[in-house]
Amino acid sequence: MVVLVLTACPAGLRGHLTRWLLEVSPGVFIGHVPARIRDLLWMRVEEMCKNGRAILIYSTRNEQRLAFKVHQHDWEVVDLDGLQLMRRPSEGKVTNPMRHGWSAASRKRRARRS
Template sequence: MIAVVVTRAVPDHLRGYIGRFLTEVVPGVFVGRTSRAVADRIWERTSLAVEDGASAIVLTDASREQGYEIRTAGSEPPNILDVDGLHLVGLVGPLIGREKTEGVKEST
């Protein structure tokens, strides 16, 4: 299975641990081929040690419609929605363009 781990503001010991199993291609982004058991151990340790930072892991999963699964952890992880087997990322924030449409009537 292919695993991708993305970290932000995590302790150095965690980056060192992940680096034992995966290659750090750019700071905070790890990629590699591993077994499901090793990927689960990496995620277990990552989710416990994340503290004030954030982390996400993407794993190949042939049983899912998209062919992968997403897990997130940290102080403010995004909302991952599972809609009929598809992972969608729900972002919370201001609506783009809202100020342009205020006061504009919808056509009927």
């Protein structure tokens, strides 16, 4: 079983993936393909998904019965004693940190009420 999640990727890549996998939601593909085809699809995703993000989850023969691959993603795969986990980046590593505080629209709205 293969699950592939794409974010901000070209439509041509999505069209290519629908040859092999079923698109159940925009950017979410699922299917059952051999390991060779899965690896070739992942190579195509890495090649075509330049600025976008991709996560591949597939079944394997290990304790978790699954494995992850990521491309251009903030979260990273970490292997801890044979278990693959997704590690969220610390606050200092975030590429697009959200600004804290009130938005400009919220400040204007609050000013009109007062």
